Amino acid sequence: xQNGNSVDKNFVLSxxxxxxxxxxxxxxxxxLGMIKDIIIKDxxxxxxxxxxxxxxxxxxxxQNDIExxxxxxxxxxxxxxxxxxAWTTDRISxxxxxxxxxxxxxxxxxxxxxxxxxxxxxxxxxxxxNSNEVTLISPYGSTPCKALMRCNTCKETFxxxxxxx
Amino acid sequence: MNYHEAFFKYLLILGDTSLILAxxxxxxxxxxxxxxxxxxLTNIALDTLGHANVLLEYAGKVENKGRDQDKLAFFRNxxxxxxVKLVELPNGDYANTMVRQLFVDAFRYHYxxxxxxxxDETLSGLAQKxxxxxxxxxxxxxxxIKRFGDGTEESHQRTQNALNNLWRFTGELFMPDExxxxxxxxxIAPSLSQIQYIWNEDIQSLLKEANLTIPKDVYMQSxxxxxxxxxxxxxxxxxxxxxxxxxxxxxx
Numbered sequence: 001x002q003n004g005n006s007v008d009k010n011f012v013l014s015x016x017x018x019x020x021x022x023x024x025x026x027x028x029x030x031x032l033g034m035i036k037d038i039i040i041k042d043x044x045x046x047x048x049x050x051x052x053x054x055x056x057x058x059x060x061x062x063q064n065d066i067e068x069x070x071x072x073x074x075x076x077x078x079x080x081x082x083x084x085x086a087w088t089t090d091r092i093s094x095x096x097x098x099x100x101x102x103x104x105x106x107x108x109x110x111x112x113x114x115x116x117x118x119x120x121x122x123x124x125x126x127x128x129x130n131s132n133e134v135t136l137i138s139p140y141g142s143t144p145c146k147a148l149m150r151c152n153t154c155k156e157t158f159x160x161x162x163x164x165x
Numbered sequence: 166m167n168y169h170e171a172f173f174k175y176l177l178i179l180g181d182t183s184l185i186l187a188x189x190x191x192x193x194x195x196x197x198x199x200x201x202x203x204x205x206l207t208n209i210a211l212d213t214l215g216h217a218n219v220l221l222e223y224a225g226k227v228e229n230k231g232r233d234q235d236k237l238a239f240f241r242n243x244x245x246x247x248x249v250k251l252v253e254l255p256n257g258d259y260a261n262t263m264v265r266q267l268f269v270d271a272f273r274y275h276y277x278x279x280x281x282x283x284x285d286e287t288l289s290g291l292a293q294k295x296x297x298x299x300x301x302x303x304x305x306x307x308x309x310i311k312r313f314g315d316g317t318e319e320s321h322q323r324t325q326n327a328l329n330n331l332w333r334f335t336g337e338l339f340m341p342d343e344x345x346x347x348x349x350x351x352x353i354a355p356s357l358s359q360i361q362y363i364w365n366e367d368i369q370s371l372l373k374e375a376n377l378t379i380p381k382d383v384y385m386q387s388x389x390x391x392x393x394x395x396x397x398x399x400x401x402x403x404x405x406x407x408x409x410x411x412x413x414x415x416x417x
Binding site: 051053054055056057082083084085086087088114115118137138139140141142143144148162164165 | 218289
């Protein structure tokens with residue numbers, strides 16, 4: 001245990017910030033806004049995480065990653081999955097939105113609903129060539145959180161991180 | 166039935182309905198009419214399985230006899246399952262799967278929306294999360310029903326056939342089991358008659374827009390919530406449970 005007997009919350013947070021999301025490894029679980037709280041009581045650490053989707057298979061992986069990472073730093077932590085309040089895409093940090101785009105995933109934009117997505121009433125920017133001329137291929141993509149789009153300018157397909165609000 | 170027994174059974178009705186629907190939907194994986202729809206249904210099945218996971222885990226905690234969600238899913242027989250009959254029916258063609266999905270999505274959307282304000286924190290937390298997901302499912306099934314109903318002669322006919330076949334299973338969604346009545350009195354469960362009212366309004370206006378006709382004077386099926394199922398449930402369970410029953414301690 002660092003500093004003898006007290007665990008520092010910021011230290012725990014910095015460790016968590018080094019854990020990548022298993023599906024989108026360029027962003028950390030902290031940047032995605034998945035950490036609800038870190039509760040330290042009598043040197044016991046409880047990390048509360050908010051899953052992005054109820055059935056997101058990565059949630060259990062993340063739970064294990066957190067326990068492992070903290071254990072490596074001699075911190076015994078318990079991870080709790082909490083559903084309330086619900087995670088929304090508004091929790092994703094500005095830096096993470098930029099990283100998503102650089103990684104080739106169009107970040108959630110302008111609170112576009114599924115209806116607007118299906119009816120073509122949206123402005124989504126292609127992460128490769130920055131064109132706004134894009135078409136929806138499928139509202140469901142490679143993971144539950146993404147939709148599949150095609151850019152009409154560079155003709156490439158790309159993932160769009162759907163708004164979850 | 167005391168409060169504790171009613172709460173356990175209530176969670177099983179919700180959890181089993183999600184689990185059996187997820188199992189049915191996942192039968193489409195790799196068999197969808199085209200790749201994007203295959204992905205869509207697989208994603209919807211996964212979301213629904215996620216809801217089942219949370220509900221059955223909670224049911225196990227409420228029961229307090231050491232059964233977790235896997236024990237509840239894999240080691241109960243048909244008569245101990247309390248899902249509504251609608252979700253255990255075979256998938257049929259895509260129109261049939263989508264009509265069933267529309268009925269369930271409309272129900273679950275309004276049900277979970279009402280459950281968000283429930284005084285049980287676990288249920289309201291799950292509902293807040295799930296309702297965002299179900300909203301997407303509901304948009305998806307509504308969109309297909311409009312396209313099918315208002316599409317070609319064949320797509321229209323197939324969707325109308327599905328509607329005629331499935332309508333008699335919708336009544337059970339709104340027929341409260343004893344456990345649901347107790348939970349409603351305890352201000353945990355939403356009122357099924359209120360949900361039925363909104364559901365009817367939604368479904369009627371959508372089907373009208375899709376040029377589809379609701380069959381008249383239909384006798385409504387029931388029994389699923391009391392563990393009396395169609396002949397289809399045991400086949401689903403046999404497939405779903407065979408591995409854990411053969412190797413009870415198997416781990417991934």
